[in-house]
Amino acid sequence: MDVGILGPTEVRRHGRPVRFPGRLATKLVILLAAEAGTVVPLSLLETSLWDDPPDTARRQVQNTVSILRQAVGGETVETVGDGYRLHADRVDALEFGDAVQRARRTTDPHQAIERLTEALGRWRGRALADQSGRAFIALANRLEESRLTATELLAEREIEVERPQPAADRLHRILHAQPHRQKTAGLLMLALYRDGRTPEALQVYESLRTRLADDLGLDPDPQLRDRHAAILRGGQSRPPAPPTAPVSTATAAAIPAQLPPRPGRFVGRADLLANLDEVLANDDQGRSCVISGPAGAGKTALAIHWGHRMRRRFPDGQLFVNLRGYDSIHAVDAEHALGTLIRSLQPTGAPVPSDMDEVTALYRSLLHGKRLLVVLDNARGEAQVRRLLPPGGGSFALVTSRRRLPGLTAVDDSTPVDLPLMSSAEAVELLARTVGPVRVEVDPGAVERLARLCGGLPLALRIAAAGLATEPRASVSEYADRLAAADRLQALTIDGDPDATVTTALDQVFDSLDGTTRTVFCQLGVLPGDDLSVEVMLAVSGLPEPDTRRALDQLDIAYLVQRHSDRLQLHDLVKLYAAETARNTLAADLIGDTVDRFIEWHHARESASLPAEDNNIIVACETLKDHPRLWRLAMPLQRAINGGRSLQRVLAIVRQAKANAEADDDPAGRFHMTRYLAGAHWAADTYDLAVSLGREAVALAEHLDEEALGVAKTNLGMYLYSGGRFLDAEAMLAESIGHWNAHTDEKRAIGPLLNLCNVNTQLGRYARATEVLDRAQLLCPDSGDSDLAVYIKDYRARILFDTGRHEDALAEVADFLAMAKRLNLTRFEFNGLKLRGELHRALGDLDAARADLNGALEIVQANNSHSSVVTVLGELAEAAGGLGDHREAEMLLDSAIARSRLQSGRNTQAEAFFNLSKCVVYRGCGHHDKAVDAGTKAVETFAVTPRPLSHARALVAVAEAKRASGDESAAVADLRRAHDILVELGVPEAADVHRRLEVASG
Template sequence: MALSGEPGTRFGILGPLEVAVGDRPVHVGGPRPQAVLATLLLHSGQTVSTGRLVDLVWEDAPPSSVRGQVAAAISALRGALRKAGGDPALIETVAGGYRVPRTLALDALTVEQGLAAARQEAAGGRTGQAAATFRAMLKLWRGPVLGGITSSALLNAASRWEELRLTALEECVELELDLGHHRELTAELRTFVGEHPLRERARAQLMLSLSRSGRQADALAVYDEGRRLMVDELGLEPGPRLREVHNMILLEDPVTREPEREVADVRPAQLPPAAFAFTGRQAELEELDSLLETGDETGGETGDAVRVSVVSGVGGIGKTALAMAWAHRRAERFPDGQLFADLSGFTRGSPPAAPESVLDGFLRALGVPGRRIPQSLAERTALYRSMLVGRRLLVVLDNAHSADQVRPLLPGSGTCRVIVTSRKRLSGLVVQEGARPLALEVLQPADARLLLRRIAGRRRVEDDGDELSTLAELCDRLPLALRIAAAKLAVGSAWSLGELTGSLRAERHRLNELRQDEEQLRNTFELSYLDLPQPARRAFRRIGLLQGVRDLAPWTLAALLHTSLRGAEELCEELANAQMLQPARRDASGQRRYTMHDLVRLFAIERAEAEESQEQRAEALTRAIGGMLALAERARGHDHPRHDLMLLRGTAPRHPAEPPPQLDADPMTWLDAERHTLMAFVTQAARLGWAGLAWELAATPVYLYEMSCYFDDWRTVADAALSACRESGDRRGEAAMLLSLGEILHQRRQLPESQATLATAMRIFEEVGDEYGAALARRYRGVAFLYQGAEDAALKEFRAAFAVFERVGDSTAEAVTLGNIALLHTTAGCLELAEEPLVRALALPLGKRTQALLTKRLADTYHALGRNLEAVEAGRLALRLTREQRDQIGEVWVLLSLGEALSDLDGRLGRETLVSSLAGADRLGDLLLSGRAHLALARLGGEDADDHLDLAITAFRSLGAQHWLEKALHLK
C-alpha cells in the first residue's frame, strides 16, 4: 500500500480494491460503489464527469435513474469513510463531476513515483539500489488489478497498470542480470515467459540467465520454442533482440557467460553478534567515539591517516564485548560495510592467523574473485588498500598477537576506522601508526552488580544488598567471572545467591569455581553437558577432537560417530538448541554448517580425554579424515572415468562416509565449500604423525587448487604433509608431496625451482621402486624443459613417462603425455607430426578437463597448419568444456588459442579474444601466459604492437623461456 498522502486513509487498486483507515479495512458497499471508487482512483487528480462514470460503471445498460444512483454511490462512499474515521472530503464534488486528489495515499501513485526513482538510480549507475527499488515497487501488486470488478470498460482502463507491472519486472530483471543474479532469476523468468510467451524481452532475458548459468542448450531450446509460437500465432519471425541473443549464444559471446559481480556493490557485514547484557563501559564507548572525528587537534582534515584504537587487557576483561557493542551501535556511520577477523593471537591449539590468509578472506568479502587475488602478502595488502580508498568502512581485528600481524591489515584510507583487541598493549602500533591505546580495567562496583542482575534475573538476586556486592568483589569485578557466577544463578535452583557467595568466600574453592584463563567456564559448560542425552554428549565430545576446523557440516559428525547423515543432522540441531553449537550459515553448496566457541571446544576436548580411550579417539578421527579422503575422491571421480588416474594412491584408510546430496549435485562447489575442513584435516593428520592420510588427502584435490587458483592452500597442505612424511620416514609420501610442490612451482612459473624439486621427487620414486610416480615427475619435468627450450630433453622425458602410463593402463596420463608430445612437435615446427598424437589421445576414455586440454592443443595445431576454421571449431569446443568445469586457468589458455585462430579470419574478433586472454593472464599472475598473449597481439600490428612486443620479451626473459624469447626477438 501507499506510504504517503492523507494521514491514516490508504487506497489500493493493484489487486482487489482496498480501503483502510489505520489498520482497519473499510467496507465501501456493493459492486456499484466499488466500481465508482475504482474509477475515481484510476483518474486520481482528474475530474471524472458523471457521464464518464456511467460509461465505465454501467457500460451499455444504464437505468433511467442512473444519475441518482451515481450520487447515491458517492454518498455511500463518503459515509463509509466517515464511519471508519477517515476523511469523506477526499471524494470531492467539482464542476462537471467528481475527483479524488493526486496527493491521495494510493498504491498506484506510490508505484509511479518509485519506478521513476528506480529509473533515475539506474541511469546514475546505482544498479544495486535501482534493482532493490524496482523489487520494492513490484511487491505492491497484490494480484490482478481491481480483481473482483466486473465492468469490462473499467478493467480495460486499468490494463495499463498490468502492462506497467510487466515492463517494470523486465527492467528489474535487466538490472539484476547485470548484477550477476542469473541463477536466482531463472525460475522466475520461466514462470513469466510461460504466462506471457510472446514477450520477446523476457524470453531473451530467460535465454541469458540460462546461458550464464552454463545451460546453453536449454537457452537455445527457449529460443526455438518462442520462434515456433511467433510463427504459428503471429506469422512473424522473432525480433532483432531475440535473434541477437540467439546468435551471441551460438558464438559464445562473453556477454552470454557468467559475469563477475561488481565489486562496488559488495558491502560486507561481518560483525559477530553483540554480547548479551553488555553493561557499563560508558567512558570507554565515548573514547571509541573519538574514532568518528573527522579532524585532528589543529582542526585539519585527516583524510590521509587511518584512525586505529587498540583495546587491551587481561583475558576475560571484555575486550571483544566492548568492540562489538560499539561497532553495532555505530554501524550506520560506516555505510560501506564492516570487516571482522579473529586473528587467533591467544587461542589454544591454533597458531596466530597469517595476515595473507586474513587478507584472502577480506578481499573475497569485498567481491574480488579468487583468481584476482595476488600471491604475495605485499600485493594483497596493496590491492586491499586500493579497494578501500574513499570508502567509509570499519575493520575489527579481534584477538591480535603482535603489531606485525596487524600492520598489513590496516587500510590506507583515512575514511576507514580500525579497532584492534589484544591481550598485549601492541605499543608498536601506538608508536608507529599513531593508534590510540585503550586499556580496560575491571568494571565499576555498580556496573558489576548490574551485570549480575541482568544475567541472573532480578528474581534470583532479590537480596541485592551487601550479598550482591560481596559476590561482585569475590569475582574481582572481572566481566567473564561475573558472567560465570550469574549463569550459575540463572540456570535454576542449583545455587542461591547466599550459597554461591559462601562457596566463593573459601579461597581454596574460589579458583575451582572461577578458574582463570582458558578453563574458567568448565563448571557452567558441565551443567549444559550433563543435561544432554548420551548420544548428544558423545557427539559433543567428538567434535572437540577436531583441530582447526572453522565450521563443520553434519557429514563430518556422521563420520566421527559412524552414524547416518540424518542422525548427525539431528544431533547438530540438538546441540545447537542446547547452545553447545551455533548454527553458522549455509555454505555455497547448500550444506548447513555449525561452529563451536573456542572455550566450549576446550571443554569438549576435556570430556573426550576423560571419557574416551586414546584408541577410541584415534578411531573416530581416522574415520573423519578417511571419510574426507573418500568423499574428495568421489568428487574427483565425477570428471574422471577412473578417479585414480593421474593420481598417486597409497594405503591410507578410507572411511565409506555417506555422501551429502550436495556432493553429487555439484562436486566442485561441494569440495570448494569443504576446502578449509580439508586443510585442517591434512594439518591435523600431519601433526598426529599419520603421514599416509596427510599426503593422500593433500594430493587428491590438487585439481581444485589448480582450477580455482588456491595456490596458498595447495602450498600449505603440501608443506604440512611433506614434513609428516619426512618425520615418519614415508619416502613414497615424501616424493608425492615433492611432486605436488613441483607442480605448484611450475604453475607459478618458477621453472628452475620446479625442475630441482621434480628431480628430487623422481629420484626418490625410483629409489622406492615406484615407476608410476617417477613417470608423473618425468612428465612435469618434460613440460618444464619444453618451456625452457630444451626440446630434446623434454622429448626424452615424455617418451619415458608414456611407456609407463601405457603399461599400467592410465588413459588420462597417456593422453596428457601425447598432448605434450604434440605441443613439442608444434614448438619445434614439425607441424605434420603434431596432429596424429592428439587425435590418438582424444580417442581414449577421458574426463572433460583432459578432453578440453587436448582439444585446445588440437586447435593450436590446426591453426599452425593454416586450417583456421577447424581451429576455431576446436577452440570453441574446448572453451565450452573449460567453462563447464569452471577451470579458470584452462579457460584463459583456450582464449589465447581461439584468439590466435580467429585473428586470421576476423581481426577485430581475434583481437577482442586475445585481450580477454591477456586480462585473464594478468588476473592469474601467469607470466608465461601473459607473454604469449602480448606476443599474439604484437603480431596483429597496430599502434600498440611495439608495446606488446616489449612486454612479451620482458616476460620471456624473466622466465628463462628461451624458445618464446627467440620468437619474440625475431619480430623486433
C-alpha cells in the first residue's frame, strides 16, 4: 500500500486508488502512515481523530481498523498491545524526510541540490489539503515546516554554488507566505547580495524589521542584524534499511517490549534524532551511544522517542532499565541491572547465576545473534554501565546520563551525544502544544518570554506549561509576570510530585559532588553574572589552583557549568540554584571574601581588561551596586567608555559608584568615578556636562597626586576640544603636556598630543597638526593593533580629507576601520564609517556614502547618542537630496529634528553641522528661505568657535541658497569670504569656490 499526504490524501494499492466508506478510515490511515512502522497507541488515535472524542471513540477506532483491513489486506494493519502499526510500502512524507536527510549529510552541494529537488518534487500541494481537525492541522503544519526548511536548505546550497537567482526566487515565495520568517529573510538577503542586488537585499531587511516591530513588537535577531550590517559595510527522516542479520528464534510472546510509553508532545530534536540514526547505521561507530546533558534537558524523552521510532530495527525486542544513578538510596548497581535484563530475556523461572562474571557471560550469550535495543537510563558512571553494554552483532545500547561518560568512549567505543537545551522555537512549540494554539496566538511575545524564563530547559517548560494548563483564565503574560517576580525555582514545581521539580533534579546532581566541588559551585552562585573566566575562579576560590581546576572539571562533566575554552557559563536556572544553595550552605565570611577577591581581581586587571569582558563587568557592577568599593570593580570600564559601548548602563553604574565612594568618604573612589562620569558624558556627546565634571575631577585630583592631576587635565583638554572650545582646549592640553614632561615619562604626553593635533586640524593649522601627530607617533610603541594606532590613523585621515587628499584618506580609513573592529572600538568604528561616508560624498559616490552613513547610524542608534544620530541623519539627508530623492531627504531631516528634541543638553557644534545639512537639503527641495536661515546659523557658530574650514563650507552652502532665492549680491559676498578663508588655509577647495564666484559674478 502507498500513502500520500504531501498534498490531498492519496491511498493506493497495487497502483489503484483505494476508496474508504466515510472519512474516518482515511483519517486513521493518515495517523498510522505518519508513524509507519511504529506502534501508535489507541489512546492517541482516540484524541487525534476527534477534537472532542465521543464516548464511543474506542469502539469506532476498532471498527474502522476492521474496515481498513478489509480494504487493504489484514496484514497491513497490525495490532500490537493496545495500539496499531501500519506496514506500508511507501509513505511520501517519510520518503521526503529520508531524501532531505541524505541531502543534509552529503558534503557535495551539487548532489545535495539534486536530492533536495527530487525530494521537493514529491509534493503535490499543501499537505493534507483535504483534511480538518486539530491533530491533522498540526501534522500538516509540521510537514509544511519541513518543506520550508528543505526549500531553505536548497536555497543555501544554490547560493553556495553561485546560483543566487533561483535561490532568491524560492525564498521570495516563502517570505511572501511567511512574512515574519527571519531565517528566510536572511538567506534572501544573502542571495540578493550575491546576485548584485544590494538595494533589494537591504530593503528585505527594512521591510522585515518594520513587520516584526508593527505586528509582533520584536526586533530582528542578532544573526540577521549582523548580516544586514555586513551588507551595509561592503560590500523526521526514516532510518536506513536494516542490515541483514540472523533471523531470531524467539517467539512473539517472548519478545520484550519494555520501552515506556512514547513521550507526549515530543518537540524538535530533529538533528539529534538524525545523529542517532547515523550512529546506528554506521557499524564502525560501535555498539552503544551515550546521551548526556543537564538535569531536566529531556535525555530520557529523547531516548524513548528514538527507541519507538526504531522498533522495527530491533525485531528481537527492546529492554529498558532505570539505573537511578542519582538516587542515593535506590540506585541500581550493575549486578542487579544484569539480573533484571537476563530475566527479561529468559523463560520465566530460569536460573540466574550468582557470580558476577557468569552473569555477564550469560547476558552476552543471550544477546548473541539477536537485534535488541537496550536503553540504560539515568546512569551515574561508567562502572554502572560497562557490563550492560551488548557485545555487538546487531544489538545496540542507548545510555542516558547527567554526566559525560568519557570512559565509555575511550574504552568501549561508545559514541557521545551532547543534548543541548531547546532552541527558542522548540521551546515555544512545546509550550504551545500544551496550552493550546489560541493562547499562544493571542500573545506570542509573552510565550517567547516565558520560554526564556525557563531557559530552554524541557523540564522547566513542561512544568510551566502544566501550570498554565491548570489556569485556563490566566493569560500567558500574567503567568510569565508571576514567574519572573517569584522564586523561580520554587515556582517551577508541581505540588505533590517530587519528580516534577527543577530543584529536585539539581539536588540529585549537587549531592553527588564532593565537598570541594560543592564549595566552588556555590561560589559560582555568589559571583555576579553567568559567564565567568576560569582565571577569575582560580583567583577568588581561595583554594590551590589544582583543586579549583579539578572542581571546575567535575562541574563541567556534571553539566552544572559549560566550558567554552577558558569561559564558564551557567544556565539561568542553575545560576539561581547555585545562588540559593550558597545562601543556605556557605558561611557569611566565605561569601564576603569571595566577593571581595572578585572585585580586587578586576581592579588589578584594570588596564588588561578586554572588550569581551565589558558586559560581564557591567552585570557584576549592577549586581553589586551597593558595595562600598564598587568603584574598584568599575575601573575596567574605561575601555567601554572610550569605545562608546553600553553608555547608558555605564553612566548609571558610575553615578552609583561615585555616590558610594562619597558615602564611604573615599577620595580616590570619588575622583576616579567623577572622571569616569565626565568621560561617559563625553562619549555620549553631552560635552557641557563632560567639561563641568572634568573641572570637578581636576579640583579633586589636586588633593591626590601628580598622576591623578595629569590624567584629569588631559581629559579636560579632550572634553573642551570635543565641545568646540578649541582655544581653551589648546591651553589646557599644553598645560597637560608640560605636566607629564615635568613629572613622569614623556610617553604619557601621547594622549594630550593627539588631542592637540585635533585642535590644530579644526583651527586649520594643518602643518602644525601633522607635526604634532608625527611627534605623538614617535612616542608610541610599535605594537601593531592598539588603541593608539587607531587614534593616529583616524586623525591622520581627517587631515588628509580636509586638505583634499581623498584617496590617501580612504586608505587610512580602511586601515583604522579594520583595526577598530578587531579591537571592538565602537566609537572609532563610527568615526571611520562617518568619515568614509563624507569622503564618498566628496568624490561623488553617493550610494557608497549612504551605505557607510547607514552603518554609522546603526552604531550610534545602539548607543543612544542623540547628537551623533542627528548629525548622521542630516548627512544622509544630504546624500538622498544629491541623488534627487528630495522626499526621502525631507523625511530624514524630520526624523533628525524629532531626535534632536530628545537631547538632554545642547551640543552647539552638532547643531551647527545639522544646520549646514538643513541648508543643503532645503535648498535642493526649493525651500530657499529656510535654507538661508539654517545656513546662516551654521556660519555664525563656526565663525565664533572658530572652525575655519567648516565656516567656509557653510558660507558656500548659504551662498548657493541665496543665489537660488535671487539674492546674487549677498551670495557673491559670502563666496568671497569663503574663498579668502580657503586660500588662507591652503586647501584645494579654494579652486572650486573660485569657479563658483566667477559664475555668480557674471
